[in-house]
Every structure is written in structure tokens, then in C-alpha cells.
Amino acid sequence: MQDSPVETVRRATVLLRWYPKDWRARYGDEFAELLISDLTERPRSWRRTVDVARNGLVARLSVAGLGGAALDRRDQARASLASLGCALAVFLAFGIAMWSQLTIGWQWSDPDTTATRAAMVVLSGAMVLFAGLALLAAIPVVGAVVMRLAHRQGQGLVRPTSLVLGCGAILIIGSRHFGNGWPGTGGHAWAHQGLVPGGVAAFSWASTLFVSSYWAHPSALLSFPAGEIAWMAISPTAVIGLVIGATKSVRRLELSPRALRFEARLSGVATLGMLVFLGGCCTWVVDGGPGPRDLFHAGAIDAAGLVAMAAAVAVAHRAVSRARRGGPWMTAG
Amino acid sequence: MPPVAKARGSRDRAGKPSESLGTLGRYAGPATLILASLAEGAKHGYALTKDIEAFAGVRLAPGTLYEALSRLQGQGLIEAVASDDRRRPYRLTAAGAEALRAHLDAQRRVADVGLHRLAGTWG
Numbered sequence: 001m002q003d004s005p006v007e008t009v010r011r012a013t014v015l016l017r018w019y020p021k022d023w024r025a026r027y028g029d030e031f032a033e034l035l036i037s038d039l040t041e042r043p044r045s046w047r048r049t050v051d052v053a054r055n056g057l058v059a060r061l062s063v064a065g066l067g068g069a070a071l072d073r074r075d076q077a078r079a080s081l082a083s084l085g086c087a088l089a090v091f092l093a094f095g096i097a098m099w100s101q102l103t104i105g106w107q108w109s110d111p112d113t114t115a116t117r118a119a120m121v122v123l124s125g126a127m128v129l130f131a132g133l134a135l136l137a138a139i140p141v142v143g144a145v146v147m148r149l150a151h152r153q154g155q156g157l158v159r160p161t162s163l164v165l166g167c168g169a170i171l172i173i174g175s176r177h178f179g180n181g182w183p184g185t186g187g188h189a190w191a192h193q194g195l196v197p198g199g200v201a202a203f204s205w206a207s208t209l210f211v212s213s214y215w216a217h218p219s220a221l222l223s224f225p226a227g228e229i230a231w232m233a234i235s236p237t238a239v240i241g242l243v244i245g246a247t248k249s250v251r252r253l254e255l256s257p258r259a260l261r262f263e264a265r266l267s268g269v270a271t272l273g274m275l276v277f278l279g280g281c282c283t284w285v286v287d288g289g290p291g292p293r294d295l296f297h298a299g300a301i302d303a304a305g306l307v308a309m310a311a312a313v314a315v316a317h318r319a320v321s322r323a324r325r326g327g328p329w330m331t332a333g
Numbered sequence: 334m335p336p337v338a339k340a341r342g343s344r345d346r347a348g349k350p351s352e353s354l355g356t357l358g359r360y361a362g363p364a365t366l367i368l369a370s371l372a373e374g375a376k377h378g379y380a381l382t383k384d385i386e387a388f389a390g391v392r393l394a395p396g397t398l399y400e401a402l403s404r405l406q407g408q409g410l411i412e413a414v415a416s417d418d419r420r421r422p423y424r425l426t427a428a429g430a431e432a433l434r435a436h437l438d439a440q441r442r443v444a445d446v447g448l449h450r451l452a453g454t455w456g
Binding site: 023029 | 395
């Protein structure tokens with residue numbers, strides 16, 4: 001049965017939404033015309049819907065620097081690095097939650113299995129590596145942002161930079177507040193135990209409080225103090241804002257080829273670090289055991305975290321290999 | 334090394350770098366059909382679909398057609414023609430013509446060898 005012309009245009013517009021905004025700006029009109037002609041000739045075709053959906057997703061992956069047709073070299077590197085940043089954020093949200101559970105547990109009592117000890121050493125080493133890489137990666141980005149703003153060329157950078165600063169401040173202040181307020185970290189008589197200082201453990205725990213299985217148990221969650229529940233809702237929003245701001249800043253910055261090569265090298269090391277960290281987490285979850293007083297118990301949220309982290313490693317690996325696909329421009333020097 | 338792979342990164346007589354369809358992965362098939370259709374002259378998306386259906390018996394779905402078009406355009410093998418119409422036509426570039434010729438030559442050599450061997454073994 002033939003649709004009315006208005007209905008055909010509506011269906012073409014709906015199909016077009018599978019594609020990203022940039023792609024629609026370039027090909028939208030002509031593609032819509034093709035869809036209208038195709039819909040007029042063959043009003044019903046599930047193959048067409050599947051084809052448009054699949055290629056729309058490919059176009060979205062391409063814009064994210066993760067697949068599809070290669071972008072312009074600089075765009076490709078920037079898009080891939082931004083996607084790697086997103087993958088790293090997801091990875092660290094779950095990773096820091098696991099690590100902080102172990103660091104806090106060790107403050108109360110030594111782990112009774114070699115697997116948990118080994119995991120703890122591996123995770124702590126990887127965390128030091130991530131902190132160092134983050135500092136090194138921030139230097140050229142912050143430098144370029146400051147230079148652009150100083151020369152009044154910061155159009156398009158003010159909002160994402162403000163978002164990074166605002167959300168970063170919320171995370172730091174909130175994590176400090178809730179970390180200090182929790183009696184189980186840092187303030188007790190055994191705070192000298194473990195691999196990391198109690199304050200670091202408490203800060204990490206508070207910043208990832210939202211990674212919790214309590215979301216699946218609302219009655220238990222409601223027994224928490226209202227401020228803590230509010231923080232569990234606000235902190236992930238701040239993390240998302242931070243990641244969006246950082247991603248937009250990186251994508252809008254005109255970094256030099258040298259700086260992009262430097263960032264791509266750091267990203268490769270970060271991906272290796274993620275793999276090592278994931279190995280440490282697996283060691284704990286699979287073989288670590290609950291330990292004394294159930295301090296090192298691995299629950300369903302940790303198993304779910306492993307799956308999310310493995311997916312993030314796969315995305316990061318893809319992003320790094322795509323960033324390096326800039327050819328001689330990216331690999332020279 | 335197969336001729337198609339050899340063409341990658343080679344230079345044409347004018348000294349310009351040429352592109353190979355081998356870099357298009359699973360879109361190499363649709364790309365060959367599109368280039369072969371455009372070898373006749375500029376066409377817009379729907380005209381390409383109908384022409385390819387007529388000479389190859391294959392109907393390229395809209396998403397596949399435009400993914401291949403955007404890749405070919407990105408490689409400089411085709412270019413958009415200025416048009417007031419919303420249906421923008423595309424035409425072959427010199428690099429596209431060279432890549433198509435190299436690809437079809439390679440396919441013809443494979444076809445010739447296959448047919449010759451079939452004739453020798455199966456009559």
C-alpha cells in the first residue's frame with residue numbers, strides 16, 4: 001500500500017536520524033531525496049531499514065574516530081583520542097571503585113590470600129601509572145587551551161573548559177567532604193595499614209560511591225543519609241560533565257602534529273595499563289576470596305564492572321589503532 | 334603481489350598519487366559498481382541505484398550506497414557536481430577512472446585464468 005507524500009517524507013526523516021549531525025549536514029538533503037524515491041518505489045522493506053540503521057551506526061563510529069571511513073588526519077587523531085578518553089573514564093569509574101574497596105579493606109585488615117595481595121599491588125602500580133599519564137597528557141592540552149584563551153581565540157573552548165573546571169571542582173569538593181565524613185577510612189587507629197594512605201583510599205571511595213549494587217536494592221538505599229544518596233546521583237552527573245567538557249575541548253583544539261603524536265603514544269601506554277589493571281581486577285574477583293570479615297568480598301557489581309572494563313579496553317584499543325592510522329603524519333618523528 | 338594491491342600508493346602518469354579500491358574493504362564491491370556506473374557520466378543517488386540494478390542486477394540499498402559514495406569521495410575517486418537540485422550528482426575523477434581501470438583489469442585477469450582452467454579440466 002502506497003503512503004501519502006507527507007507520510008513518505010516523514011518516514012525518510014525518521015530514517016535519516018540514524019546518522020550523526022555532521023553527516024546529515026553534508027549528505028542529509030540528497031540522502032533524504034534518495035530515501036523518498038526508494039520509499040515511493042518500495043513502501044515496505046525491512047532490509048532498507050536494517051541497511052540504513054547499520055550504515056548510520058557506522059557513520060557515528062566514524063565521527064567518533066572508531067570505525068568507518070577515515071576522517072581527515074587531524075580530525076581522525078582528535079576524534080580517536082576523545083573516544084579513548086571516554087573509554088578510559090568508564091574504565092576508571094569501575095576500576096577506582098574496585099581499587100578503593102581493596103585499599104579500604106586493607107586498612108582494616110591484611111588480606112588472607114596471595115591473589116588479593118597481588119591484585120592490590122598490580123592495581124596500585126597501574127593507578128600510579130594512570131596518574132602520571134594523566135599529568136603528561138594534560139600538559140599540551142592545558143597549554144594549548146591557555147594560549148588560545150590568552151590570544152582571544154578561545155571561541156568554542158570557553159564552555160567546555162568551564163564545564164571541566166566546574167564538574168572537576170564538584171567532584172573534588174564532594175569527594176573530600178564524603179571521604180572525610182566516613183569513619184571507615186583514614187581516621188581510625190589502623191590507618192597506617194595497607195598500601196596507600198587512608199585519605200587517598202577515602203577520596204577514591206567517595207568519588208566512585210555511585211558504582212554500587214545498592215541501586216538494585218532501593219529499600220536498603222533509602223536507609224542511607226539523604227546527603228549520601230544525593231551525592232550518589234550528583235557525582236556521576238559531574239563525571240559525565242567532566243568527560244563531555246574534556247572531549248569537546250580536545251576535539252576543538254588545534255593541537256600540533258607533534259602534540260598529537262605525543263598524546264597518541266601516551267594513549268598506547270594507557271591502553272596497556274588498562275589491560276594490566278583489568279588483569280589485576282580479574283585476579284581478585286576470580287581468586288581473591290572474601291578475606292577476613294568479608295572485607296575483600298567481590299560481588300555482582302564487581303563482575304558487572306569487569307565486563308564494562310573489558311568493553312572499555314576494546315574501545316580504547318580500537319581508538320588508539322585508529323589514531324595511529326593518520327599514516328606518516330602521525331607516526332613520523 | 335596482486336595487481337590491485339600493487340596499485341595502492343602508486344603514481345599515475347601525471348605524477349599524482351592514485352588510490353586503490355582494495356582499501357575500501359567490504360565496500361569495494363559497491364564501489365566498483367558505482368565507479369562503473371559513473372564511467373558513463375555524472376549521476377545522482379537514485380539514478381545510480383537504477384543504473385546499477387539495470388546493468389548488474391544488484392540493487393544497492395540507500396545506506397550502503399551512501400557509505401560507499403562518502404568513502405569514494407574521501408579518497409578523491411569521485412566528486413560532487415554543483416547543483417541547485419537537492420539530488421546532488423557525482424562524477425568520476427581522473428584518479429577514480431585509473432583506479433577503476435586497474436581494478437577491472439585485475440578482475441579480468443582472474444576471470445581469464447578461471448575460465449581457462451575450467452575449460453581445461455571440465456571441458
